[in-house]
Amino acid sequence: MEKIATRISYGNALCxxxxxxxxLFVLDADVAHATMTVTFQKAYPDRHFDxxxxxxxxxxxxxxxxxxxxxxxxxxxxxxxxxxxxEIVRNSIGYPKLNVKIGATHAGISVGEDGASHQxxxxxxxxxxxxxxxxxxxADDVEARAAVLAMADYEGPTYLRFGRLPVPVxxxxxxxxxxxxxxxxxxxxxxxTIIATGLLVYPAIEAAEELVKQGVNARVINIxxxxxxxxxxxxxxxxxxGKIVVCEEHSVIGGLGSAVAEAVSEKFPVPVxxxxxxxxxxxxxxxxxxxxxxxxxxxxxxxxxxxxxxx
Amino acid sequence: MESKLSxxxxxxxxxxxxxxxxxxxxxxxxxxxxxxxxxxxxxxYLYSSHMRIFPDNPNEPTRDRMVLSKGHTAPALYSMLxxxxxxxxxxxxxxxxxxxxxxxxxxxDKIPGVDMSTGSLGQGISAAxxxxxxxxxxxxxxxxxxxxxxxxxxxxMVWEAAMFxxxxxxxxxxxxxxxxxxxxxxRINDVMSPYPIDKKWEAFGWxxxxxxxxxxxxxxxxxxxxxxxxxxxTVIIQKSTKGKGVSFMEDKANWHGxxxxxxxxxxxxxxxxxxxxxxxxxxPAAE
Numbered sequence: 239m240e241k242i243a244t245r246i247s248y249g250n251a252l253c254x255x256x257x258x259x260x261x262l263f264v265l266d267a268d269v270a271h272a273t274m275t276v277t278f279q280k281a282y283p284d285r286h287f288d289x290x291x292x293x294x295x296x297x298x299x300x301x302x303x304x305x306x307x308x309x310x311x312x313x314x315x316x317x318x319x320x321x322x323x324x325e326i327v328r329n330s331i332g333y334p335k336l337n338v339k340i341g342a343t344h345a346g347i348s349v350g351e352d353g354a355s356h357q358x359x360x361x362x363x364x365x366x367x368x369x370x371x372x373x374x375x376x377a378d379d380v381e382a383r384a385a386v387l388a389m390a391d392y393e394g395p396t397y398l399r400f401g402r403l404p405v406p407v408x409x410x411x412x413x414x415x416x417x418x419x420x421x422x423x424x425x426x427x428x429x430x431t432i433i434a435t436g437l438l439v440y441p442a443i444e445a446a447e448e449l450v451k452q453g454v455n456a457r458v459i460n461i462x463x464x465x466x467x468x469x470x471x472x473x474x475x476x477x478x479x480g481k482i483v484v485c486e487e488h489s490v491i492g493g494l495g496s497a498v499a500e501a502v503s504e505k506f507p508v509p510v511x512x513x514x515x516x517x518x519x520x521x522x523x524x525x526x527x528x529x530x531x532x533x534x535x536x537x538x539x540x541x542x543x544x545x546x547x548x549x
Numbered sequence: 550m551e552s553k554l555s556x557x558x559x560x561x562x563x564x565x566x567x568x569x570x571x572x573x574x575x576x577x578x579x580x581x582x583x584x585x586x587x588x589x590x591x592x593x594y595l596y597s598s599h600m601r602i603f604p605d606n607p608n609e610p611t612r613d614r615m616v617l618s619k620g621h622t623a624p625a626l627y628s629m630l631x632x633x634x635x636x637x638x639x640x641x642x643x644x645x646x647x648x649x650x651x652x653x654x655x656x657x658d659k660i661p662g663v664d665m666s667t668g669s670l671g672q673g674i675s676a677a678x679x680x681x682x683x684x685x686x687x688x689x690x691x692x693x694x695x696x697x698x699x700x701x702x703x704x705x706m707v708w709e710a711a712m713f714x715x716x717x718x719x720x721x722x723x724x725x726x727x728x729x730x731x732x733x734x735x736r737i738n739d740v741m742s743p744y745p746i747d748k749k750w751e752a753f754g755w756x757x758x759x760x761x762x763x764x765x766x767x768x769x770x771x772x773x774x775x776x777x778x779x780x781x782x783t784v785i786i787q788k789s790t791k792g793k794g795v796s797f798m799e800d801k802a803n804w805h806g807x808x809x810x811x812x813x814x815x816x817x818x819x820x821x822x823x824x825x826x827x828x829x830x831x832x833p834a835a836e
Binding site for chain 2: 284
């Protein structure tokens with residue numbers, strides 16, 4: 239299967255988006271060659287503004303641009319867009335409800351060799367606390383491009399999370415439909431539900447296929463929009479399958495696992511087991527080895543499902 | 550541009566703006582009168598005689614923008630907007646109260662005439678840069694103003710924005726630094742000196758103009774010079790008096806974030822009322 243990093247998809251999709259929205263502005267913080275907004279920069283140099291290494295100012299500038307009605311994408315690594323600039327996102331974008339899209343790349347430990355200082359596993363938690371913030375974490379190239387294009391007519395502050403590591407393109411571009419806030423059921427099953435997001439969606443499908451061979455029929459749901467969460471789909475899964483495993487390349491504190499647990503515990507309590515980064519920092523190393531070490535793999539998901547079934 | 554007011558009319562309006570500041574903070578039993586009073590003359594000039602604004606259509610796309618980066622001085626902005634008819638002056642009594650749209654710090658889309666939500670220091674100037682960039686790229690002729698405190702210059706983000714404004718040659722942007730010399734913890738040069746302010750902005754590539762914040766002729770000249778400057782943004786560094794216009798508040802750090810009690814309110818209002826009568830009693834100035 240072909241593999242593409244969603245940051246590549248992001249750069250390509252911006253070039254399509256400007257066809258629909260000629261008022262698009264793209265900002266970057268000296269990482270255009272890494273976030274891949276460079277693709278857009280080469281094609282539309284007069285609509286790409288490098289802000290240098292100043293993520294805080296970049297997001298403030300984005301707010302000002304958006305206040306005049308422009309569509310703005312501001313890009314940096316997740317660590318700095320969500321982490322360093324958190325309070326600017328909260329006060330200058332979230333609170334005034336400005337139409338700024340934050341294109342955050344290099345999320346999670348799959349950043350790899352750069353190590354923990356750049357491996358942001360806290361961004362979803364941070365962004366979830368901001369009222370009115372939409373959070374989208376696409377699983378592959380098809381979904382990432384569709385999510386960016388959907389921003390043409392989706393108003394309001396939005397955090398889009400992209401990865402550095404090439405990941406399998408499993409969605410069919412001809413049939414895939416993206417809708418903000420709607421989870422996607424990829425496989426039916428009634429023994430347990432695996433909810434996954436981002437680069438763990440494909441391993442979740444693989445895990446479910448393997449589990450079938452072992453007599454376990456797991457449902458697989460792709461949650462690309464972490465906020466607002468598709469509670470209806472999640473609660474339905476809780477009711478019909480009784481147990482949920484949530485898989486994400488993010489801290490087990492405050493991410494999708496927490497969002498699902500919060501929804502389920504209030505509306506239809508069932509066991510929720512979280513697979514993620516267990517309140518720790520990553521470290522340097524090749525991305526695939528890191529994912530292996532932290533259990534964010536097909537085997538890791540299978541183990542977690544078995545653990546959950548024994549609860 | 551708005552039609553020019555005479556010096557006398559400007560002084561009368563500024564006096565009314567100051568009364569609104571006292572009215573608002575007294576009724577709220579909180580707020581920031583000191584810095585509001587120090588920027589009152591500049592805000593008065595901007596909205597009365599300089600900026601292109603539309604009180605009947607506050608979000609008119611071609612309007613000039615003003616971002617109050619020192620957002621805690623919202624009473625000055627609100628009081629001015631009320632004088633211009635964006636909302637009734639009586640509403641100043643609702644400042645900071647439950648159910649009021651006059652929030653403690655400015656909120657965009659909630660208060661007519663407020664162009665950007667501010668209050669977290671250092672952020673307003675970045676938003677102003679974004680507005681100015683949008684105008685330049687789109688070929689819109691509006692101008693963008695942003696008012697900062699001198700203590701606010703301690704925020705590193707201000708200098709990120711300063712670098713940005715000069716780099717993108719945002720000559721439609723004018724920053725105004727209200728140099729009243731005081732911040733909550735005391736004199737700015739004792740707490741964390743931002744001096745020399747003029748040389749810092751100059752080094753960042755801005756056109757620097759230094760004026761007296763309470764002299765309308767100097768304000769007018771500076772704003773016109775800023776407008777005529779091409780190729781770089783302008784910063785007007787205005788030497789001001791914190792608490793200006795209310796005798797017992799002048800140049801006192803403790804009036805940064807404290808509201809007058811009833812006795813102080815009465816004294817402040819009678820001083821301003823006397824000033825207003827003195828101004829109004831004079832024969833109209835020949836234009």
